[in-house]
Amino acid sequence: MGFGDLKSAAGLRVLNDFLADKSYIEGYVPSQADIAVFEAIAGPPPAELFHALRWYNHIKSYEKQKASLPGVKKALGKYGPADVEDTTGGATDSKDDDDIDLFGSDDEEESEEAKKLREERLAQYESKKSKKPAVIAKSSILLDVKPWDDETDMAKLEECVRSIQADGLVWGSSKLVPVGYGIKKLQIQCVVEDDKVGTDMLEERITAFEDYVQSMDVAAFNKI
Amino acid sequence: MAAAVRGAEELELLERLLGLPGGNKYGVQGERKVPVLQSNNGPGLRGLMTIAAHLVRQARKEQLLGSTAEEKAVVQQWLEYRVTRVNGGSSKEDTRTILKDLNMHLEDKVYLAGNIFTLADILMYYGLHHIMVDLTVQEKEKYLNVSRWFNHIQHYPGVRQHLSDVVFIKNRLYTNAH
Numbered sequence: 001m002g003f004g005d006l007k008s009a010a011g012l013r014v015l016n017d018f019l020a021d022k023s024y025i026e027g028y029v030p031s032q033a034d035i036a037v038f039e040a041i042a043g044p045p046p047a048e049l050f051h052a053l054r055w056y057n058h059i060k061s062y063e064k065q066k067a068s069l070p071g072v073k074k075a076l077g078k079y080g081p082a083d084v085e086d087t088t089g090g091a092t093d094s095k096d097d098d099d100i101d102l103f104g105s106d107d108e109e110e111s112e113e114a115k116k117l118r119e120e121r122l123a124q125y126e127s128k129k130s131k132k133p134a135v136i137a138k139s140s141i142l143l144d145v146k147p148w149d150d151e152t153d154m155a156k157l158e159e160c161v162r163s164i165q166a167d168g169l170v171w172g173s174s175k176l177v178p179v180g181y182g183i184k185k186l187q188i189q190c191v192v193e194d195d196k197v198g199t200d201m202l203e204e205r206i207t208a209f210e211d212y213v214q215s216m217d218v219a220a221f222n223k224i
Numbered sequence: 225m226a227a228a229v230r231g232a233e234e235l236e237l238l239e240r241l242l243g244l245p246g247g248n249k250y251g252v253q254g255e256r257k258v259p260v261l262q263s264n265n266g267p268g269l270r271g272l273m274t275i276a277a278h279l280v281r282q283a284r285k286e287q288l289l290g291s292t293a294e295e296k297a298v299v300q301q302w303l304e305y306r307v308t309r310v311n312g313g314s315s316k317e318d319t320r321t322i323l324k325d326l327n328m329h330l331e332d333k334v335y336l337a338g339n340i341f342t343l344a345d346i347l348m349y350y351g352l353h354h355i356m357v358d359l360t361v362q363e364k365e366k367y368l369n370v371s372r373w374f375n376h377i378q379h380y381p382g383v384r385q386h387l388s389d390v391v392f393i394k395n396r397l398y399t400n401a402h
Binding site for chain 1: 331332333334338339368371372373375376379380392394396
């Protein structure tokens with residue numbers, strides 16, 4: 001991959017062809033890929049390479065925000081059409097050891113830079129995360145509350161259940177469902193914040209009305 | 225020919241893209257099916273451009289109408305083109321002219337108004353969708369600049385919604401055609 005030598009006319013022509021049907025080097029938003037290639041070009045491409053020129057002018061309009069564009073810069077050879085040989089780093093192959101050493105140290109520098117970039121990104125991510133308000137996990141619970149017998153005052157029972165108040169607990173609609181022999185159970189909906197209210201606590205508080213409540217079950221439990 | 229996105233549907237798409245809560249009632253009026261926005265207080269708004277500009281202001285995204293005077297003018301110009309030419313023309317000849325115009329305009333631009341994404345891009349995308357769906361591979365390549373722009377806009381977050389993804393081939397087949 002790569003565009004070849006972007007300072008030469010041939011390299012620019014490859015870039016021009018590459019950009020004919022693309023707005024950006026990678027994907028559909030301006031990114032560090034565009035900046036990397038942009039910086040590798042000496043100046044605006046000639047007018048006859050209008051695709052490259054259009055892209056150049058467009059990227060130039062992002063110059064002020066270029067540090068904040070997404071993505072991580074890669075070696076120039078990683079961009080561009082797949083069928084063009086990467087010539088940006090290959091020239092050292094035929095040279096002597098000194099050159100290779102030089103290239104090695106170059107590499108190291110680059111990795112340090114990458115490290116710095118990574119750390120910066122991590123810090124950025126952390127600060128972003130801490131700023132974001134924690135999502136409050138809520139659940140919708142359907143409770144079945146069963147009375148002792150058919151003589152239990154269901155209105156009073158419901159009143160008792162609804163009298164339970166806790167931070168993060170909201171009572172919803174309710175209905176009486178016949179279970180047989182004239183006995184009805186109370187089905188009541190509530191929404192709780194997971195961190196603040198648990199079903200154990202609900203059960204404890206509801207069964208505490210032992211004059212009315214025989215037992216309590218969780219009929220349905222849904223995370224919202 | 226695929227059904228065109230027109231009038232009310234298009235404005236609902238725009239509403240969703242702008243993140244407005246919705247609930248506006250749209251109707252159509254007259255032979256040319258001009259969209260109308262009914263409002264509870266006062267007279268309704270008539271016409272695609274008028275309603276679209278109203279929605280953009282309502283969503284407080286004025287940058288979509290252009291920032292500089294030139295951009296604002298260009299956005300207006302392309303909105304007008306959209307309403308008069310793209311909606312008006314339906315023959316093969318008209319379509320060709322539209323694509324040719326756009327292809328020339330987009331040769332040195334990434335968005336219709338230059339370097340920023342505007343309402344003109346959104347409405348032109350909705351207006352051209354049914355045309356682009358029916359283009360052959362060769363035509364898509366012939367109007368390369370339009371294809372590039374269209375592909376770019378349909379990948380712009382929130383624009384395409386339920387509309388079909390128009391496929392553009394990555395490798396050009398007819399390299400000497402233009």
